[in-house]
Amino acid sequence: MQVERLTYTDEQIRQTIEKVWQELLQEADAENYSLEEYLEDYRKYWDEPDFPNDIPELIMRTVEKIVGRPLSWYCELVRDPAGFTGEYSFVVVDPKTQKCLTYREYTSDGVNVHRFIHVAGTVVNYEDIVRLVTKLLNQIQSALADT
Amino acid sequence: MDREKVLQALKAAQAEYNIEDLDRFIKQAWEEADIIDAQIVAELTERAVEILLDQDFLWAHIIESEDCEEWIPDGWYSFIAVHPETGQCLTFLKDPVYSWESRISFSARIRSADDAVDAVTGLAELIEQNLKSRAVE
Numbered sequence: 334m335q336v337e338r339l340t341y342t343d344e345q346i347r348q349t350i351e352k353v354w355q356e357l358l359q360e361a362d363a364e365n366y367s368l369e370e371y372l373e374d375y376r377k378y379w380d381e382p383d384f385p386n387d388i389p390e391l392i393m394r395t396v397e398k399i400v401g402r403p404l405s406w407y408c409e410l411v412r413d414p415a416g417f418t419g420e421y422s423f424v425v426v427d428p429k430t431q432k433c434l435t436y437r438e439y440t441s442d443g444v445n446v447h448r449f450i451h452v453a454g455t456v457v458n459y460e461d462i463v464r465l466v467t468k469l470l471n472q473i474q475s476a477l478a479d480t
Numbered sequence: 481m482d483r484e485k486v487l488q489a490l491k492a493a494q495a496e497y498n499i500e501d502l503d504r505f506i507k508q509a510w511e512e513a514d515i516i517d518a519q520i521v522a523e524l525t526e527r528a529v530e531i532l533l534d535q536d537f538l539w540a541h542i543i544e545s546e547d548c549e550e551w552i553p554d555g556w557y558s559f560i561a562v563h564p565e566t567g568q569c570l571t572f573l574k575d576p577v578y579s580w581e582s583r584i585s586f587s588a589r590i591r592s593a594d595d596a597v598d599a600v601t602g603l604a605e606l607i608e609q610n611l612k613s614r615a616v617e
Contacts (some may be wrong), residue, residue: 405559405572405584409542414515424540424560426569426584431610436538436567450538450562476567 339474343398346466353394357387372458382416386410388456389421395466396425400473404428411453422453423469427477434476435469481532481601489532490596503593510555510591518543518553520592526559528600533607537570538562539615542585555591557599560584561607570607 371387382388389408397403398435405428411420423436439447452463452472494502497520522541530536544556561570570574573583584604587601 403584405569407540407542407558407585409540422540424569424584426572426582428574428582431565431569431572431574433562433569436562448538448564450540450560 339470341470343467345399346395349395349398350391350398350462350466351392353398356394357391360386369461378459379419385458388450388462389423392421392456392469393423393425394463396469396473399466399470400469404434404473409451416438418455419457420453420455421465422451424451425469425473432476434473436475436476437472481533481605483597483601484603485532486528486597486600487530489528490593490600492531493528496526499524501595505607506590506592506596508539510553513552513554513555515543515553518557521596522557522559523600525557525590525596525603526561528561528596528609529610530603532600535537538564544587548575550596556587558585558587559603560586561603563611568610570610571603573606 349366350438354371358366359365371472375384375386375388379386388409389460393404393408407424409422411418411422423435426432427434433450435450435452437452439448439449441447452465452469454461456462456465484555490502499505499520505517506521508514512616522543524539526539526541540560540562543553544558544560545552546554559571562591563570569584571584571586572585575582586603588595588602590596590599
């Protein structure tokens with residue numbers, strides 16, 4: 334099987350986030366609402382039921398644009414008894430192979446194996462979005478290389 | 481899927497969690513919207529599937545809620561199962577036309593023991609089907 338090589342830079346991730354944000358605005362017929370403004374509102378109202386949480390879509394569309402094809406994914410908004418924690422947990426699957434691309438394995442003390450099927454991160458500001466997109470891309474690249 | 485085997489698997493899982501009356505426990509979890517009990521219902525369902533298929537899987541579950549602000553569980557759950565060795569998503573349901581529209585989670589309403597039987601049956605059948613299709617490839 335041909336291994337896909339992903340190439341991306343920090344600048345490209347930032348440009349893609351902006352491009353995707355513009356797409357989301359167009360789809361919602363909501364022009365002139367910058368991502369910075371949205372994030373300000375997001376920090377105030379993120380746990381309000383009526384507040385449109387576009388973060389998962391923004392992150393995954395950015396990832397898909399850089400990977401160059403659609404992926405199957407699920408995002409959980411992590412909650413504790415006090416409400417939404419700001420953490421997002423993504424499970425991403427390659428629709429071509431059904432392989433879970435967010436599956437990770439760690440060993441500790443050379444014996445215990447810890448397995449995870451999600452990649453998680455907290456989003457409060459713009460840099461958190463860049464960080465989480467990068468984390469997902471790094472993980473996806475490594476999973477595709479193992480295919 | 482043999483209903484009797486599903487019931488046995490659920491009983492075995494129920495014993496592991498020290499639950500005396502499964503139907504009452506599940507109904508109570510839903511009626512009282514108890515998040516901790518809902519968590520146990522999800523884990524118990526996963527464990528019953530593992531007992532039924534005699535295999536361990538990696539799981540993620542989402543306890544769905546009708547009120548995002550208060551996080552009140554509404555008796556609906558989504559499950560994602562992954563094969564621990566191959567990393568294959570076993571709850572994958574391929575869309576025949578648009579592959580990216582495929583679902584990676586299995587959703588089930590579990591508000592009673594009967595619902596739990598249906599959920600375990602549905603989950604186990606989907607996982608078996610994915611395991612078989614992978615083996616054929």
